[in-house]
């Protein structure tokens with residue numbers, strides 16, 4: 001048992017806390033697990049749940065603002081989200097279990113930490129948990145680890161489903177902290193591990209995620225979230241792909257949006273690959289080129305070579321599903 005102070009501020013101005021070893025608590029589905037595993041050892045826990053920030057609201061121009069403390073379940077089931085951003089609803093419902101989605105929040109989903117087995121085991125070397133001690137996953141049991149964006153220091157996969165859809169949708173993360181408010185495109189929010197794998201996002205000390213903005217963008221049925229996992233009931237992605245295609249009336253692609261999960265150290269987007277689709281009709285050669293471009297630079301370790309073969313097939317499949325307007329059923333995992 002490790003002691004920590006606990007506070008539940010009533011306003012956001014009271015919530016800023018820049019003391020060492022402070023952790024913000026929202027749904028607690030990740031932080032509490034990490035504290036039980038003795039991976040997180042906060043000296044201060046600031047519970048944000050009294051701050052409101054749980055609404056889902058229309059924005060001028062047709063966009064949506066998702067409160068950081070809205071639960072994943074309330075977000076996925078909200079009529080404005082299901083009507084305007086079914087891609088996001090589908091990705092959220094593909095993640096975790098109903099019980100977890102009822103508690104987990106949008107801000108917590110953004111800031112959740114990797115599910116690398118070694119990270120959760122304080123007896124194993126892990127640069128993310130203890131800088132400089134090494135990485136047990138490199139050369140270890142690493143079937144679930146990343147193949148894109150890795151470094152010598154860390155190959156941990158970013159685990160979220162929701163964030164993959166947010167990246168495809170070009171969402172923006174709104175932050176508030178001691179220095180004031182600022183906004184960050186979600187594609188720039190998470191950091192590559194490089195030599196500092198313990199720095200996972202651009203949050204500064206004391207900053208809090210207040211909301212997430214979704215632009216007014218409609219794929220009119222040309223979207224899909226395709227997630228491949230070990231078991232359908234409840235598992236993290238081996239590979240997942242979020243696709244949204246803006247189509248012309250003649251069937252050509254005006255603009256394609258793709259993000260990849262389960263294979264990268266952060267939500268993986270390659271704008272050059274997306275640009276290949278501009279003003280082109282869907283075709284096998286185009287979608288193969290897009291998949292190859294997205295996977296450029298992928299590096300396997302001991303056990304995860306299968307991801308190098310599986311990911312391009314999942315990308316192509318997702319692109320066809322989106323082009324044909326047949327969003328992926330979360331109960332059908334057939335990859336042809």
Ligand code: SF4
Pocket residue numbers: 114116117118119125126127128129134135136137138153154155156197
């Ligand atoms: Fe730690 Fe990253 Fe290595 Fe996993 S992959 S053991 S999180 S440093």
